[in-house]
Each structure stands twice: as structure tokens, then as C-alpha cells.
Amino acid sequence: MRYWKFQRWMILALVLILLLPVTNVQAKSSKPSITITLDGNPVTSDVEPYILPKVYVTMVPLGVISEGLGAFVNWEQTTKTVTINQNGSSMSLTNGKKTALVNGADVALDASVQIKNGRIMVPLRFIGENLGLQVLWNQTVQNIALISGAYIPDPAVPGNGGGQQAQDLRGAWISTVTNLDWPTAKSYGKVDQQKQEFTAMLDKLQAMGINAVFVQVRPAGDAFYPSDLVPWSKYLTGTQGADPGYDPLGFMIEEAHKRGMQFHAWFNPFRASMDSATSKLATNHVAIEHPDWIVKSNNQLIIDPGIPEARQHVIDVIMEVVNKYDIDGVHLDDYFYPTSGTFGDDATYNMYNTSGLSKADWRRGNINEFVERLGQSVHAAKPAVSFGISPFGVWRNKAKDPTGSDTNAGITAYDSYYADVRTWIEHDWIDYVAPQIYWSMSFKNAQYDKLVDWWSHEVAGTGVDLYIGHAAYKLGTSEAGWQSAQEIINQLKYNAQHVEVKGSIFFRAANLINNPLGLVPALTAFYQQ
Numbered sequence: 001m002r003y004w005k006f007q008r009w010m011i012l013a014l015v016l017i018l019l020l021p022v023t024n025v026q027a028k029s030s031k032p033s034i035t036i037t038l039d040g041n042p043v044t045s046d047v048e049p050y051i052l053p054k055v056y057v058t059m060v061p062l063g064v065i066s067e068g069l070g071a072f073v074n075w076e077q078t079t080k081t082v083t084i085n086q087n088g089s090s091m092s093l094t095n096g097k098k099t100a101l102v103n104g105a106d107v108a109l110d111a112s113v114q115i116k117n118g119r120i121m122v123p124l125r126f127i128g129e130n131l132g133l134q135v136l137w138n139q140t141v142q143n144i145a146l147i148s149g150a151y152i153p154d155p156a157v158p159g160n161g162g163g164q165q166a167q168d169l170r171g172a173w174i175s176t177v178t179n180l181d182w183p184t185a186k187s188y189g190k191v192d193q194q195k196q197e198f199t200a201m202l203d204k205l206q207a208m209g210i211n212a213v214f215v216q217v218r219p220a221g222d223a224f225y226p227s228d229l230v231p232w233s234k235y236l237t238g239t240q241g242a243d244p245g246y247d248p249l250g251f252m253i254e255e256a257h258k259r260g261m262q263f264h265a266w267f268n269p270f271r272a273s274m275d276s277a278t279s280k281l282a283t284n285h286v287a288i289e290h291p292d293w294i295v296k297s298n299n300q301l302i303i304d305p306g307i308p309e310a311r312q313h314v315i316d317v318i319m320e321v322v323n324k325y326d327i328d329g330v331h332l333d334d335y336f337y338p339t340s341g342t343f344g345d346d347a348t349y350n351m352y353n354t355s356g357l358s359k360a361d362w363r364r365g366n367i368n369e370f371v372e373r374l375g376q377s378v379h380a381a382k383p384a385v386s387f388g389i390s391p392f393g394v395w396r397n398k399a400k401d402p403t404g405s406d407t408n409a410g411i412t413a414y415d416s417y418y419a420d421v422r423t424w425i426e427h428d429w430i431d432y433v434a435p436q437i438y439w440s441m442s443f444k445n446a447q448y449d450k451l452v453d454w455w456s457h458e459v460a461g462t463g464v465d466l467y468i469g470h471a472a473y474k475l476g477t478s479e480a481g482w483q484s485a486q487e488i489i490n491q492l493k494y495n496a497q498h499v500e501v502k503g504s505i506f507f508r509a510a511n512l513i514n515n516p517l518g519l520v521p522a523l524t525a526f527y528q529q
Contacts, residue, residue, distance in 0.1 A: 034058065036068065036124070038133075038146045043068035047119055049144075057111040058144060059121040069146070071131060075120055082113050082122060086131050093122065102130050145515075169467055169503025170527065171212040172205050172512055173266065176235050177219035177274065181509045188238040191245045199255050204513050208520050209527030212262035214331050214505060217249055217321065221272035221286050221303070225249035225325070229317050231282035241282030253326055264329035264386075265321050269314045269370070271335050273301040286313065298341040305336060305366045306348035315374050322381050329386035330378050334436065336367050339416040363418040375429040388432035390469055390505070391421045393439070393451055395458070405454040408445040425464045433464055434505055438471035440481020441490060448481075449494055456500040465502040468495055472506045475516035485519040489526055 034051070036043040045068070047061045062082060066073045071086035080095035092101040093113040099106045107130075114121045124144060133146045175181045182201060187193040205213065217224040222233035222240060225247055234240035236248065249265070256263040272287050276296045281287055287294045287301050293310040295302045303310050318330060337343060345363075353362045371389070378387045392413040396404035400415070413419040413435075424430050435455050439446040452468060459466045470491060474482045481487050495501040506512055512519065 032142045034142045034144065036060070036064065036144045036146065038068060040145075043146070047121075049124070050121075052111050057126075058124045059111065059114060059116075060124045062120040062122055064124070065122060065127055069128070069131065069133075071127075080113070080115070082120060084127060084131075089131055091127065091130055100126070169212050169262070169505070170210050171214055171262075171264070171467070171503065171505035172210050172509045173505060173507045174201070174213055174215045174509045175219075176216040176224060176233065177268070179235050182215075183236065185238070188236070189244070194236070194244070194248070195246075195251060198252060201509060201513065202255055202259060202261065205509060206259055206261060208512065208524045210506075210512070211260070212264060212328070212503075212505075213252075213256055213509070214264040214266045214329075215252055216266045216268065218267040218269075218317065219271075220268065220274050221301075223317075224252075225321065227317070227320060229284075229313075229320055230286065231284050234280075240280060240285065249321070249325060257326070262328040264331045264388075265318075265325070265327045266331040266333065267314075267318055267321075268335050269318075269332055270303040270305055270337075271300065272303050275299055276301055295344050297338045297343045300338075302338060302343070304345055304348050305370060306345050306352055306363070308352070311366065311370045311373075315370070315377055318374060319377050319381065322378055322385060327385060329388060329431075330374070331434075332389045334389075334391045334413065334417055334419065337363055337416075337418045339411050360415070360418065364414070364420045367418055368420055368423055371424050372427070372429045386431040388430050388434055388465075388467070389419075389421070389424065390434040390436055391419045392417055393435045393437040393469070394446055395421055395435075395454075405446075406450050407447070422458065425459060425462055428463050430464060432467055432502070433459065434467040434469050436469035436471075436507070438469065438474065438507070440474075440479070440487050441494075442481040443479065448491055452491075452494060452498060452501065456498040459500050466498075466500045467503045467505055468501055470504055470506045472511040472516065472519065473508060475511070475519060483517075485517040485522045488519060489522050492526055 034049040036045065036049065043064060045061055045064050049058050049060045051058050062073055062075065065071050065084060069086070071084050074083045075081075076083070081092055083090070083092045090103055093109070095113050095115060097112055098109055100109050100112065101107075109123070109126060111123050128146050176183070179185045183194040183197055187197060202213070215224075218230070219233060219235060221230060223230045224233055224236065226232075231241040232243060234242075236242070236244040253263045272285070272294055273281065276299050278287055278301075286303060290310070290313075293303055293307055293313075295304050303314065305311060321327065322330060349359055349362060353359075357365065375387050378385055392411065394405055394407050394409040394412045396412050396414045397409055398404045398406050399408070400412075404412075411417075413421055421433060425433060433455070435451070437448055437451045437455075439448050439451070441448045455466055455468075468491070470488060471482075472488065475485060475488070476482065492504060495504065512523070
């Protein structure tokens, strides 16, 4: 009997040992397969896509391109070259070649066409983007979402995200300088295309929960609207002063309001031109009409804030928009004085420094006077229009000022930009402040949570609202803390712990829409709570 029991235990142990490799294989195969969708609809693949190590390129069989995306494909066995055509776009990829031919031009490749187990495999992102699709990778669920320009995702349901009230501001900056977000350079002179690009951007932003846009209408001494004071922006047509054939600002405001979204006109107050050359400036540009107001710094042209007439000119330009358009707010960024290089304002300082101030205090006084007068002008004309500024995220380091934040930033708003934000808040010259807290929870020199604490304390008990500027553009970079989209979600959850925080603004629109590290579904889900 004892022998039989021993034999049974031995048999059972042997069975368990034999099952171990099977269990291990099953565990290893539990990783989800890569799925692909086009405008929300699944794209089937008879061969499982795979990711090339080191270059992180997803390879798919050629059938995904022909059948799933509807493109015409041709494989030339002799040269091992695939040619893909769709809607006027053409590209050729050759096995072993590090460049592709796209619409007649050589373009570098991270990975070209491969032949694996007799199947032709091609890089999905490269082909998708060159066919005009957005290609969004969600690491968590191993999904590649292909989005066409005509597709509008289901809108997020307004909710009470992370404990914040549904009416809290959820904004996105839309940069127009150098065509960063809108309009694209390929849309120059094409009214319908520019309009389609903007409305598609609004729809995608709103779908993820954004309810306000901050659009750069004065990127560099110019205008995205017909102005009596400054020329048309070159970022509309490629040529400064050229009429784009419509009123972009009027159109944008109408489309935002049609969707129930706020529209804030974002002005860069003192930057006159992105480069120091004047040959391509319009005849009514400030650098041509008032060269004595201009300082060359870091290969840019800057309007000298120390000249009273120059400050008033900028106020007049902004008030032209306030008086003519139904905007929800006037918004300034942090470009006051440049933070690097030299700024040659000695002559201005000697002429206008009648109080014997140090140059630093005199510069801060110039910006203070500008902010105060602009705020007074906006509120006198239209009391319902908000006026706010987005300064650099660190006012002063504690080491330099005991009332500053527990940070070790290389530059600060007060000492580098000459932005005396505390004075603006204390005197209620602004309706809100939106510090650019572009660091993570784990970045020790300027830790996000410590800065939110500091700014919350700064506005507490005042009539000034606090919005936080978030660095969506840093997701996926090597800087500490930005290796997961959860960083942004954690920041929003931290904001919700502070009653002073009335909302968030993300820099910038394209960085949101491109879904870095799967941010879009995470943000949408957060705002739907």
C-alpha cells in the first residue's frame, strides 16, 4: 500500500513537471497582439504585425496597405521594390535601401520593406503618414489607430474629471508661428484647406475634452486678421502682408463658439520678427515704420518695452482685436525681455529711467506698466473679456528670495523675463495667471507638485484664477518623468487637490492630437469621470 501511494505521488509530480513548460509558454503568449484600426474600424491582417527592435518600427504585410487602406500597390520581384499610390501620393521602397522615394524626393527610412517567411512586410507608420493619415500608437493595448483628415472621433462626455468641476477650463495652445500647429505650410493661399484643417483640429480637441483654445493671432508683429495697424502674417500665405482671401480670426471664433468652446486671442507682445532680416517685411511692419523701437537680439527683432510709445503701440494692436471681435479673452505668453544673449537698451534706459532705478527694476517697471494699462483698457472696453498671462513656471528660486519656490531653476520669470507676476496678482491687473509648469513630479530642480503648491498659495485669497500650463510636448522625451502619459494624468489629479486651480492649458494642440504615449484615450477617460 505504501508503495502504491509513493508511486501515485511520483506520477503526479512527473505530470506537474511536464506541464511547467506549457504553462510558461502560455504566460509568454499572453501579451496582446498588435491591432490596427482605420477611423475606428478594425483593419484585418492575415499575418501578425511585429515591431523591429531598436528602431521600434511596426511592420505589416502588404495586404494591410492594399486591402485595409485601399491603396494601389505593386511589388517588383526583380528589384525587390514596392510602389504604393493613393490620392496623388506615390512612394517606392526597396529592400535593403535606407531611403524611400516619396513623390519624387528621397526620404530617409528607419526601416524599409522586408521579406519574411515569403511575405512582403512594410513600415506602417511611414506609409500611413505619407498617405496623409495620423498614426497613433497605444502601448497599453498594443493598438495602432490610423486617422484620416475627415474622421471625427466620438466626443467626450462632459464630466467632473478628477474631482474638478465640469466648467473648469481645459485649454490647448494653438501655435501659428512657423506653422507649428496651424495652418500647415502646404495650405498657403488655400482658404478651404486652412478652414478644414482648423475645424478638424477643433473637433479632435473637443472630442478629448478640451473646451477652450488659445490661438496665436500675433506671432511676430503681424496679424491673423485684417488690421489697420500691422501686416498680414506670412504664416498664412508665405508672404508677409499678403491677403489670405478671408478673415481667419473671424472664422476661428465662429467655429469655436459653434462648438461651445471658448476662444482666447493669444498675442506675442514684443517679438517683431523671427529673424533679423528686414528685406521681406511688409512696408507697414513696425520694424520698417519705427526702426528706432527695434532691438536685435538672438537673431530676432524685438520691440523695446522701455519705450512708452512702443508699449502703447502694442496695446493699440491688441485693443483693435478686443473692439472688433467677439473673443472670450486676451492672452499673453512669457516673451517680454529675452532671457539669453544681449539686449541693447542702454540708450533707452538712460533716456527713460527718471527714477534712478537699477536696469533690472526699470525693466520690470516697464512690463508692469504695460500689463496694468493693457488690463485697464481691456476691462474698460469689454468687462466680460478675460485678461491673463502665462509666465515661466518659476517666479523666483527660494535660494534667491525666501518667498520663492523650493526650486533650482536656471532662469526665472522675475529675474530673467523681468515679469513681476506677484505684483500683477496683488493688484488684480490680470484675471488669471497660467504658469508654464513644464516639469514632471520627479524633476528635482523644478518639481511639478511643489510649483503647483507655490502658485496656489500665491493666488489664494485674491481675485485671480489659476490655470496650470502642462507640457504635453515633453511626453516621450528623455527628461525625468516623461516616459508615460500617466504623468499628465497624475498632474491633473494633483491639481484637483487645490481649490485654487481652476483649469489646465496644454502646450500644444498638435502634441495632444498626435497622442504621445497614448495620452488621448487617457485624457479623454479622465475628463469623462
